[in-house]
Amino acid sequence: MNYKEKFRKVSVLGAGGKMGSGILLLTAMEMFRLARENPKDAPLYQLNAIDVSEESLRGVMDYLRGQIRKAGEKQIVNLRQVYSNQADLIENGEIIDQYILDVMKFVKTGTSLELAKGSTLVFEAVSENPELKVKLIREIDGDSGSKTWYLTNTSSIPIGKLDKDAGLGGRIIGFHFYNPPAVQRLVELIASQKTLPELKSFSVDFAKAMQKKLVPSNDIAGFVGNGHFMRDILFAARQVEKLSKDHSLPQSIWIINRVTQDFLIRPMGIFQLTDYVGVDVCQYIMQVMDPYMDGENLRCDLIDRLMEQEVRGGQNPDGSQKNGILSYEKGRITGIWDMDKKDYIPVDTIEGEVAPDLGSLPPGHMPWKDVIRDPDKSGKLESYFKSLTGEQSTGAKLAKEYGRNSRQIGELLVEKKVAASTDDVNMVLLTGFFHAYGPVNNYFDN
Amino acid sequence: MRRKVYMAAGYNTISLGTGRKEFHPKKPRPGLEHYFKEAARGTLDQIGGAGNVDESVVGNFMASRFVRQAHLNALFPMVDAALRHKPATRVEGACASGGLALLSGIRSVLAETADVVLALGIEVQNSVKAVYGADFLAMAGWFPNRKEGHAYFFPGQFSDRTQAYYDAWGKDETRPALARWYKNAIENARLCPTAQEYTNNSEDLISLGMTEPDAQTFTACLNVMDCSKVSDGASAIAILSEEGLKRCGISPTDAIEITGFGHAVEDITQPPVDPLELSTVKAATTKAMEMARITKDDLATVETHDCFTIAGLLGVEALGLAEKGKGKDFVLEGHTARGGKIPFNTTGGLIGWGHPTGATGVHMAVTLWEQLTGKAGDAQIEMPADRPYGLSMNMGGDDKTAVSLIMTKIQ
Structure with missing residues (x-):
């Protein structure tokens, strides 16, 4: 046929x-x-x-x-x-x-x-x-x-x-x-x-x-896309846990979401992306993947606890974003879920509390939507990340840790033979997740 | 001319469409009624009110399809009750509708049937997406040819002219000239607050202008920078006799004199006789200059119908500023730029200011009135004393209707 x-x-x-x-x-x-x-x-x-x-x-x-x-x-x-x-x-x-x-x-x-x-x-x-x-x-x-x-x-x-x-x-x-x-x-x-x-x-x-x-x-649970995305969420959750020693949980979530979106020039912060896919869907994918991951634990305590409180995210039939880890109004983030209060804390309040600790965006920063349209995208990213790696602010440090971990995930996917090459990993993140640059890069070497 | 004819009290609304900060395709926008009122009011307020008007004329191309409204001449009394029961006419000649509105007013003053005519041009085009608007605009061509025509009919027609120009005179020399025309247009528009490209802050306009066209999604030889805008807007101006000036209390320093006009049409059912020439524009312009008893060397500035960059080059040649095939060099050498020998389209033209089709001919006249009376603000150019004339060349369809006007400051 x-x-x-x-x-x-x-x-x-x-x-x-x-x-x-x-x-x-x-x-x-x-x-x-x-x-x-x-x-x-x-x-x-x-x-x-x-x-x-x-x-x-x-x-x-x-x-x-x-x-x-x-x-x-x-x-x-x-x-x-x-x-x-x-x-x-x-x-x-x-x-x-x-x-x-x-x-x-x-x-x-x-x-x-x-x-x-x-x-x-x-x-x-x-x-x-x-x-x-x-x-x-x-x-x-x-x-x-x-x-x-x-x-x-x-x-x-x-x-x-x-x-x-x-x-x-x-x-x-x-x-x-x-x-x-x-x-x-x-x-x-x-x-x-x-x-x-x-x-x-x-x-x-x-x-x-x-x-x-x-x-x-290759036919390994999670494949390339979720192989990277789920591990990215797990790393974000671990970072939130660390930050929670000195900050409230909503503050920690805001910090990591801000670092992953703005400092790393991604289209969405990691928790906004989790909401977009659905907290419940992410939990389900982790459960499916977990039994196949030798030597790795793909269960996420933060996601599980959110699901216990029925914080699900996902999208309405008209394509608009439902509230999840973050709350939204016309696509704009308006609040962060507080597990103790079981309610959303206004994002402006949290931003006012922790933004100064994070430091300002490094020189040469451009929003994601401007970078992807820039004819000299590579040059602009090279220059920005050079400036970011030289910064000592909390935001820059967290971004560097996150960027390095993202690269490690990319390399792990090749090592575990999920992806044939790091080029394939980068292609999935560039075209499937609309990232401005692939995770396997040299931006965070220094 | 048997009687002196003047213009004064010009007014332009903004040209609304992509590029303007106010424009959002999914949000409500002002409509036909708003632009009509604003432009008419803008002129009436400068001539002592509607009571001074003898008759009115509106140029409009395709409101019947864009906004499903015909019979636009009966909108004048909506603006001011003093226009009730006075004569008003709607004229149509595709994108030369505005020019025809001016001619209609000029002829009424010459015929001594009016001393003050309110002339207005208007179009609202953003009511539909460009892909459907192209159907409406295609009606400026011969409809039996529509089936075989390009999806974007007129960009297709002028892409064919560009190909002919490439074949005759070389692409390598022509493409940079088209990009230069685009750059001039945007730079001029940045000086005019009503222009659609007023806030355009692109740094490298030449690179943008050199963008390789994509025949799969648009045309083979033109990119979107080569095209005029899809615009909503209106322009108005008063056409007056000497008595009219007195009646309206307009100082001679605030008015300009029309010293010549040319009007020509060509058979719409036939393809261009020569794709390398705008022969109808040339005929109308020649007539206008003969009537005004001037030559191209007497012109300080020109408003030409650059619906596409190639039409800009061909306009330069139609006027005789360059021989056939040399228009590209004339433009590349900077002669049509703001600081050049003869600045063209000083508020951006159809590519930079915008192209609300039925309004364009009137907008050209308003721009020349502003330049000749020193009212052009940041867009003002120096008017040389030995070359005191301005020329507008307004074209309908693919060079099928042409209206050219010569104007000068009152001596």
Whole structure:
């Protein structure tokens, strides 16, 4: 079966979620591309959006229409060529409206797994629960004779385990998108030892067609992205614990969040990023990874205690940030969770208390959004970190420790053969986490 | 001319769009009504009120689609009840609509049917994304050609002209001249508080101007810096006879005289006869200069229709300041810059100040009125005594309608 035939019947599980809906969108647009190449095949393509929640599925259809419109607007120069033979489509607006209809017509929604049976491809994007994933796959795959290929969006569960537990004989591969899939260019590709070579080859072609940057990861729990991120959280938690000897917990959290965002020029501080992903999701990923980590403890006391108090973070259906370790108003941080008071302490209060101890940002500092757009990004970062390493302020010292630890994590991932190279680790952090620089660097050597 | 015709009391709103700090595409913005009122009021307040106005004219290209509003001439009484039951006209000639509004007023004064005409140009374009606005703007071309045209129709048309210019005169010499035109435009706009690029603080404008175009997402030969802005705004000015000046109590030092005008059209159904020439602009400008009995050597400054940087170069050639193919050298040598032989577009032109399409012709006249009467503020240039004339060249579509005006300080 060749590449395009694999799109005959595709099902996305968890299509109502953020990852699933993005995967649905990208798959629908790829089906459209294939259908335009061979218009007579168009009626043969089917894309099933499956989710337990009908409400989510309704929301997904709105999401798809909006996103396809945006994609059409961006691709209008090409779309005019695509529709050049349809004389009735003249204006850009008419062409984009038709594009939306043409992409949407592949999509069929449903809450029953029956829809997925007999699929050529199944994209699995349900919650990060190995038992649930295996159960669903088994139910779709039936007793025997299935040729369905499975692409799982797991960010941490070993593919070999899913393969074995579901009895797929190599018909599964890890195809880990970053959030949101429509925007993030990175895909981590994780083949188990048994993954079929033709499935791997198909996945490479699919990623290429979607213009994704593919980084291979070995089949070790957490892979490259979470392998770095979870250890980064653990280090942050340890630093918070140390700081808590002289500061309150909210103060310590604020300090580390500020150091990781501003002193290290990252898009978000580490605790804001934890909230963005979800405190509960991070805890779940750590629990999944922990049994596979020889000589390392991937349990985080701080995260566990936050979860006991139901501090979860994550995002609302409209994409806005829910309160978590930090509280937010229109995306701006407004408070820090206080475990004793079980309430948020206003960020202005905390900032006033501890910002002077931290010291000012070193000379040459630029906000992350300015750095990533700067044509001389490398030069500016080189100069800034040179100045940071020469500083003796508390903020600079913490940043140096954090930067060095981040590099050690990157090198550990190569040493443990999770990543093939430090370049791959850097690529994941640059494209999947939007960092301005990779963790394996020489900025903190002095 | 059979009768002296003057202009005075110019007024520009800001040109709102990307670049202006007030602009946010997802936040509410002032609309057509606001700009219409502000510009009209701005002029009426300088001429003793609407009671002095005999008739009004508004130039507008595409409000019918951008904001779904036609019949704009009937907006004048909204500004001031004294305009009720007086004549008012709406004129349209694509991006030359503003120029046509001025001509309409000039002709009324010449015909002695009016002594004071309120001329206004207006456009609101940020009501839709540029990809849809391109459909509306494309109606300045021949609609049967739209299907085969570029997604961004007019950038596509002028990209083709740029390619022709490259083929004829060399890309290596032309591209730097286009970048230089962009740099001049932004530097001039930084001196004019109403300009869309007033707060542009990019350091290396030439590098920006040299950005390699991307045919996959835009056009093959033009980058976005080569293009005029998507703008909301309005401009207004009074057109008066000698009696009109007296009636409005306007001092001769605050007015300018129109000494020549040229108006030409070309067949919209046909492609340009020569892509290396703006022949209609040239025809209108030649007529205007003949009427004013001046030559290019009498001009102190020019407002030209630089909807794209290549149109700037071709405008220089249409005026005869450089031979065909030499416009690029004239620009690169700095002759059109603020301190050059003949400063062009001293408040930024369509690329720097902005291009609210229907308003542009009127904005050009307001800029020349400001320069000739010493009211241009930080953007003021020196007006040489032996070259006391200003020229505006307003173009509609791909050189299909052209209006050129010669103005001078009252002697």
